Amino acid sequence: MTIGGWTAFVAALLLLNASLTFYNVWPTPMIRWQGHVSVELAVCAGLFAFITRTRTVPRGLLRALAAGWTLLVLGRYADVTAPALYGREVNLFWDVRHLSAVSAMLVYSASSPLVLAGVTGAVAGLVTLYAGARWALGRVAAAAAAPRIRRGMAVGSALLIALYAAQQLRATEWAAPRFAPAVSLAYAHQGRILLRQITTRHTPTIASRTSTESDLSRVRGADVYLVFVESYGAVTFDRRDFAAQLAPARAGFEADIRATGRQVVSAFVDSPTFGGSSWLAHVSLMTGVEARDEDTNAVLMAQKRDTLVTTFARHGYRTIALMPGLQSEWPEGAFYNFDRIYGENHFAYRGPDFGWWTIPDQYALARLNPLEKAPDARGRPPRFVFFPTTSTHAPFGPTAPYQPDWTRVLTANPYDEPDVLRAWDLTPDYLDLAPGYVRAVTYAYASIGGYLRNQADRDLVMVMIGDHQPAAAVSGEGATWEVPVHVIASRPELLDVLRGHGFQDGLAPRRPRLGKMHELLPTLLQAFGNRSGTAQARNTVP
Secondary structure, eight states: OOHHHHHHHHHHHHHHHHHTTEEEOTTSSOEEEOSOBOHHHHHHHHHHHHHTTTSOOOHHHHHHHHHHHHHHHHHHHHHHHHHHHTSSOOOHHHHGGGHHHHHHHHHHHSOHHHHHHHHHHHHHHHHHHHHHHHHHHHHHHHHTTSHHHHHHHHHHHHHHHHHHHHHHTTOOOOOOSOBOOOHHHHHHHHHHHHHHHHHTTTOOOOOOOOOOOOOOTTSTTSEEEEEEETTOOTHHHHSHHHHHHHHHHHHHHHHHHHHTTOEEEEEEEEOSOSSSOHHHHHHHHHHSSOOOSHHHHHHHHTSEEOOHHHHHHHTTOEEEEEOTTOOSOOTTHHHHTOSEEEOGGGSOOOSOOOSSOOSOHHHHHHHHHHHHTOSSSTTSOOEEEEEEOOTTOTTOOSOOOOOSOHHHHTSSOOSOHHHHHHHHHSOOOTTOOHHHHHHHHHHHHHHHHHHHHHTTTSOEEEEEEESSOOOHHHHOTTOOOEEEEEEEESOHHHHHHHHHTTOEESSOOOSSOOOBGGGHHHHHHHHHSOOOOOOOOOEEOO
C-alpha cells in the first residue's frame, strides 16, 4: 500500500472512531473527543476482514453501512447532548410526538436568517455525515483487500471486541482501552422502551390513597388561584448569579404582597418532570398521583377521578382554566371538568407579539374579569382559577415589558413603542439562555405582584408554583428537580397550617424540600380546610 493509501486508511479509522465516541461540551451543543474507542468500529472492521477473504465489499453494502453509520452518529449526538441541554436522556416514544410543536416554537422565536441558516446547516450536516461515512468506510474496505492489513484488522477487531465484552461483564480490571458507550445499545434501549410502552399501554387503572376531600373552611369566600409559573425552578435561588440578579425583582414582589395586607410562605417540592412536559406537573398536583411519564398521564386522563378542581366545584366554586398558551383544542380539559376554559382565541389580544406565545401573562391576568363579566365579588360565586403562565417558557424571549398602568394593558396600544423595540431587540441567544431566563422570571414577579396590587381589595389566596426546572443548559449540570412553591394569602389560620408542614415565611424557601409535588396536594387541602379522612381517591375507568 502506498503512503497515500496508508494515510487515508488511518484517517478513515480515526474519523469513524471519533464520530461515535465524542462527548458533550456542557452546557453547549458542542462536542469533543476524549480518546475513547468505538466497539461498533471494531465490529465493522471485523466484518470487512471476513468479507474480503473472498471478494471485495459490495458498493450496496457500503452505502447501507454509511446510512446506518449516519444514524449512529445522530444517535450518539442525541445521547450525549440531550442531558446537557434538556436535563434528561432522550425517550423517543415520548419525545418524538412533541418534536414538531417544539420545532415550530423555536422557528417562530428565531429570526428568519437564523432559521434559514439552521435548516441549511441541518441538511448540509446530514449530507456531510453520509459522505464522510461513505468515504471512510470505503477506505477501510479497500485497505482490507491487502492480506496483511486484513489479518491485522481481523486480529485487532477480535481483541477489541473481547476486551469490550470482558469490561462489560466485569471479567477484567484492565481498563485500557476505554470504550465509549455503544450507540447500538442506546438504540436497543429505546426499542425496549417502545416495546414496553406498546405492550403496557392499556393498564386499567391507577389507584391512589390520596383523598381530595376538604371542607375548604379556611378559604371559604376567597378566590383561590393555582398559578403554575413555567420553568420556575430552584435554580433561581441556587445559582448565585441568578439569585443576585433576581434580588431586586423578588424584593419588589414581596413588597407588592405585603402592601396588599397579604403574607407569603414558601417551600421546595420535587417536580415529576424536568425541562419540559409541564402537564405532568399539573396532573400530579391536581390528582395527588405522581405522573412522571406520558403513559401514566394517559391512564389518569382515561379515568373518572376526583381532582383539586372537583373539590372546589363541590363547594360552590366556579372553576376556570385561564390558558393563554392554549392554541388548539384541549381534550384533557374534559378530565378536569372546569366550568370554563379560556384559550388563546378567547382573549382578543390586540397588542404586539412577543415570540411564540402571543399573549403576555400580564394581559391574561388583566383579561380575567372582563372574560367573566364580573368586576367584583358581589353576586357571583368564588372562583378557583388554574393559570399556567407562558411568558417564562423557553426560549425565554423576547419578553414583554411590564406595564404599570393596568387600565392600558387591555387596549390596542398597551406599551410605548421604545419599550416594545427594546424587548424585540433582546431575542433569545440559544447558546446562552441565562440572561433571557432572568428577564422572564423578573417579568413573572412583576406581573403577578402587580396583579395582587390591582386586586388589593379582593379576598384572594394564591398558590404560585414552578412546574419544573428550566432546561439543563440554564439550570446547570446535575441540577435537582426541585421547584419553589409560594402560598400568598391574608388568612393567618391557613398560613399557620402550612408553617406547621414546613413552609417558611417569605419568598425564599429553605431545605429540606417538603417532598414530591403530588404529595403537596394533601398539605394544601389540609391548609384550605378540615379533611374528612385519607380514604382512597375515587377513580374508575369509563
